[in-house]
Amino acid sequence: MLNFERKGNGKEILVLLHGFMENLTIWSDMEPHLSGDFSLLKIDLPGHGQSEIMAEVQTMELMAEEVKKVLDDQNIDKVHLLGHSMGGYVSLEFAEKYPEYLKSLTLFFSTYFPDDDEKKEQRIKSYRIIKDAFSHYARAGIPNLFNPNERDILEGKIETALETALSTNNLGALASVKGMVDRTDKRNVIExxxxxxxxxxxxxxxxxxxxxxxxxxxxxxxxxxxxxxxGHNGHWEKPCICAAIINTELLHNLPKKLVF
Incomplete structure (x- = not known):
């Protein structure tokens, strides 16, 4: 069973899935701003946080199946599902396999497109450095995921993201990268x-x-x-705004497209 935490007694269950080299602690900045109508279910995906590595290649399908096991264990059959980055890929796989569970699907700085050939090649080239020099890999990559125009303002958040990444099991990260290379186009889910x-x-x-x-x-x-x-990390860069959108959209309605 994946490691998870439940918080709150709201009627609407919001499942939060973190991204690559993250864990369930990443939502701490957003949590105070999320509506009390939500009961939060935060999950550590395989090989991240306190969840064990499940396979040499942790596919998005495997991760989605493990998420469903948590829901079934908690006797939950209807949720709002939100996934950041890799968590979004897992959410799309979950939506394809178990659509009857979903009240809503939120892609949180994620995409329904698969990796293009260039991205796949980058991931494949990263296998060795993740295995043999994980600290260097994390330190080189994490700062680039934030808004380059606000690096000075976000210095503390970048350090938090780096500490979170470095706490990840490098073999869990490797298994997840291999799984992301294999993921498929999910436009059909969106459609x-x-x-x-x-x-x-x-x-x-x-x-x-x-x-x-x-x-x-x-x-x-x-x-x-x-x-x-x-940048890529709205939960750290714009937690208040992100929470406000989630509260409003999942519990009410707003115009279709807005830019903040």
């Missing part, structure tokens, strides 16, 4: 899911092609998108 779909994206996100992501969204009334003035 066919009946549940509400919320997209939060960063104007300065170096990990997600935000313009392509937003441009290719199908014109459906159940989809809403927001572009924020931040």
């Amino acid at each position: 066919n899911l009946d549940a509400k779909i919320l997209i939060l994206a960063g104007k300065h996100d170096n990990a997600v092609k935000t313009d392509m992501l937003i441009k290719n969204l199908p014109d459906r009334t159940n989809i809403k998108s927001y572009i924020l003035d931040c």
Whole structure:
């Protein structure tokens, strides 16, 4: 069973899935601003936080199946599911396999597109350094995930992100990178899911092609998108704004596309 924490007694259950080299602690800045109507279920994905490595290649399908085991263990059958980055990939896989569980799906600085050939090659080249020089890998990559125009302001958050990354089991990270290389195109999920779909994206996100992501969204009334003035880590860069959007969109309604 994956490690998880539950917080709050709200009627609406919001499942939070972290990204690559993260764990369930990353939501601490957003939590105080999320509505009391939510009961939060925070999960450590395989090989991250306090969850064990599940396989040599941790596919998004495997991770989604493990998330479902947590829900079933807790007797939960309807949730709002939110995933950051890799957690978004897992959320899309979950939505494809278990759509009946979802009240909403939130891609939080993530994408439904698979890796292109260049990105796959970058990930494959990273295997050895993740295994043999993980600290160097994390220190080189983490700062680039934040808004380059606010590096001075975000210095403390960058350090927090780095500490979180360095606490990750390097073999768990390696197994997850291999799983991300294998992930497939999930545009069909976005096109066919009946549940509400919320997209939060960063104007300065170096990990997600935000313009392509937003441009290719199908014109459906159940989809809403927001572009924020931040990088890849809205939970650390813009926690108040991100929480406000989640509160409003998952519990109420707003116009279809806004830019913050």
